[in-house]
Amino acid sequence: MFWINGLLNSLAFGAILFLLAVGFSLIFGLMRVANLAHGAIFMLGGYIATSMIGFGFLAAVLAAALACAAFGGLVERSLIRRLAGRELAQVLGTLGLAFIIADQCLLVWSGDPIAQPAPALLRGTVEVAGVVFPAYRLALIAIAAIALAAIWLLVERTTLGARIRAAVDDREMARAMGIPVSRLFTTVFCLGAGLAGMGGALAAPVMSVYPGLDAEMLPLALLVVILGGIGSLSGAFVGSLLIGLIYTFGQMLLPDLAYVILFLPMVVVLAARPQGLFGRHMA
Amino acid sequence: MISRRQLVAGAGAVLALPSARAIAQAGPIRIGMLTVKSGALAAGGRQMEDGFRLFLSERANRIAGREVAFMVADTGGQPALAKTRAQELVQRAGVHVVVGPVAAFEALAINDYLQEAGVPFLCASAAAEDLTQRRINPWFVRTSSTSAQPCHPLGEYVARDLGYKRVVTIADDFAFGQEQTAGFQRAFVASGGTVVRKLWSPLNVADYGSYIAQIGEPDAVFAAFAGANGLRFLRQYAEYGLKQKIPIIGAMTTVDEGVLHSMGDEALGIVSAGWYSAALPGDANRRFVTELRKETGVDPGFYSAGAYSAGLALENALQNIDGKVEDKQAFMAALRKVEIADDPRGPWRLDSYGNPIQNIYIRKTERKGGRLVNTVVKTYENVSQFWTYNAEAFLSAPVYSRNDPTKL
Numbered sequence: 001m002f003w004i005n006g007l008l009n010s011l012a013f014g015a016i017l018f019l020l021a022v023g024f025s026l027i028f029g030l031m032r033v034a035n036l037a038h039g040a041i042f043m044l045g046g047y048i049a050t051s052m053i054g055f056g057f058l059a060a061v062l063a064a065a066l067a068c069a070a071f072g073g074l075v076e077r078s079l080i081r082r083l084a085g086r087e088l089a090q091v092l093g094t095l096g097l098a099f100i101i102a103d104q105c106l107l108v109w110s111g112d113p114i115a116q117p118a119p120a121l122l123r124g125t126v127e128v129a130g131v132v133f134p135a136y137r138l139a140l141i142a143i144a145a146i147a148l149a150a151i152w153l154l155v156e157r158t159t160l161g162a163r164i165r166a167a168v169d170d171r172e173m174a175r176a177m178g179i180p181v182s183r184l185f186t187t188v189f190c191l192g193a194g195l196a197g198m199g200g201a202l203a204a205p206v207m208s209v210y211p212g213l214d215a216e217m218l219p220l221a222l223l224v225v226i227l228g229g230i231g232s233l234s235g236a237f238v239g240s241l242l243i244g245l246i247y248t249f250g251q252m253l254l255p256d257l258a259y260v261i262l263f264l265p266m267v268v269v270l271a272a273r274p275q276g277l278f279g280r281h282m283a
Numbered sequence: 284m285i286s287r288r289q290l291v292a293g294a295g296a297v298l299a300l301p302s303a304r305a306i307a308q309a310g311p312i313r314i315g316m317l318t319v320k321s322g323a324l325a326a327g328g329r330q331m332e333d334g335f336r337l338f339l340s341e342r343a344n345r346i347a348g349r350e351v352a353f354m355v356a357d358t359g360g361q362p363a364l365a366k367t368r369a370q371e372l373v374q375r376a377g378v379h380v381v382v383g384p385v386a387a388f389e390a391l392a393i394n395d396y397l398q399e400a401g402v403p404f405l406c407a408s409a410a411a412e413d414l415t416q417r418r419i420n421p422w423f424v425r426t427s428s429t430s431a432q433p434c435h436p437l438g439e440y441v442a443r444d445l446g447y448k449r450v451v452t453i454a455d456d457f458a459f460g461q462e463q464t465a466g467f468q469r470a471f472v473a474s475g476g477t478v479v480r481k482l483w484s485p486l487n488v489a490d491y492g493s494y495i496a497q498i499g500e501p502d503a504v505f506a507a508f509a510g511a512n513g514l515r516f517l518r519q520y521a522e523y524g525l526k527q528k529i530p531i532i533g534a535m536t537t538v539d540e541g542v543l544h545s546m547g548d549e550a551l552g553i554v555s556a557g558w559y560s561a562a563l564p565g566d567a568n569r570r571f572v573t574e575l576r577k578e579t580g581v582d583p584g585f586y587s588a589g590a591y592s593a594g595l596a597l598e599n600a601l602q603n604i605d606g607k608v609e610d611k612q613a614f615m616a617a618l619r620k621v622e623i624a625d626d627p628r629g630p631w632r633l634d635s636y637g638n639p640i641q642n643i644y645i646r647k648t649e650r651k652g653g654r655l656v657n658t659v660v661k662t663y664e665n666v667s668q669f670w671t672y673n674a675e676a677f678l679s680a681p682v683y684s685r686n687d688p689t690k691l
Binding site for chain 2: 002006009012102103110111113114118124132133136207208211215216220247248251252255258259
């Protein structure tokens, strides 16, 4: 009972983390930009979805994903591009952007927490192996699995994916081969921001949307990426799963040490395998 | 040619001159409010400011016959910044009194400074027990309550009136949640109840699922949350289908009106205790609620009510010393003796430690007229921060914490 419940919870939370972290990881892997506004985009997606819920849940999630993708593209073209190769400027720039987004959200949606209803179909509970579990959380696990499959297909089986992989491996060589790396950057940034926005919209019925959500989620995304390895899809997947498990069972078994336990594996991984579990050695 | 009317007006002006000059020399009463306009605490900060501004606008910006200069400073919800802002208010703006701040950790961060500077500190929300117990600052009084003040009667009510014997507690893992839980536990156990298990969730926990899974099957769950956490916990609790099975007992802020309007059916039927409810009968409260609803569109709660009371307390004290706020000693002495008869929450007065002795209301969330309200089902009158305990014995014990009174 205890273990099944914990396991399902870990998977559901891991699903949210995956949607958040996979975009961060792709962007970092391709562009070497640690997008610290990623948590804020996640929150923005949640807020947009709460405003669009009148058109139905699916439409709200779609709108959040598209709006965040468009916003991501805009940011890449106007801000990130100008900071290419300057790491400190990128960190400060994206962090500043995160503050701006958070402040604008406060202005538009006020400081009150907003509760997003789950779609009517998924509002109840389901009994799984003798455990009563919210149906919506099960759906989240399924959605993340579909997203994983879709992204895997995109990266491994399409021309765009081949170009992304080529550019992740060796940007200069890819450019020399005639791959439009610049356009690729914008595409991946759109994709990453759109996934984060979708993650925020899908997480809203579970977590609600409130000021400070961005700052709660960003460190978790960083943890996932550090643990799993940068720019690696399987790394983001395994990292999300691991953090979901550690987060959930850490709280259940050793509540006093919940945060230590969360960061402990990161310390170990950084010490023993700095490129992450699935990361490749970086030159 | 000077007309007759001009002459009269001129004479009137000359006659009025001396008193006008006396007031001009004194200048306005300068009130500085520390609030939060950004970050996670912004909602509470806004509600606090709303409450105080309503008070000022009802008085046409005058207290005890003197004009008020009202200044607001944003602490960002950060203790270090709160201290800087407090220093600016005192040293640069020369405020006569500081009202606020939102969070207890901010109040603790500025308390020593305001004590050294000898500036009256009228706290409208921060509920940390020791501010009016073991760490007394003679310049500090508050209009809210201690964390545990509403939880003592709640503990007794849950054991005696509701008849629940076995309770699991869950609370935000910071001083406010710990003190609320400890107060509840102490009175609940004294009335024959048993606290089976105490769960503590970090303030910024992303998901309550793993905590909800540990609740087991008690008679009821005591939940003490602040800000958005109450909303998130109650929703997830309902999501797990537990709402129909195990009733929730709430601390004041778990179902505070400030966040209640964002809630839905998950909040229905929750019994809680607080020193205020927007559903209280009485003219003072009805007027207060109507006026604030015009401004904000929602019912006022903890922060607005506490700040409005701070205005009433200021007025009461200043009227007793003819508005001479510059006489700090006399002003502070008057502030410590405040007694308010027609506060929206009901009558209250300050005890000798600077904390209100006030009614504690047992409330039940219901849907009325299409919105959720905290209907009052029982009133404990004139409850002090020490409940029924002897003050000296209370103070000689350590302050309420995670493991005190009892380790579980």
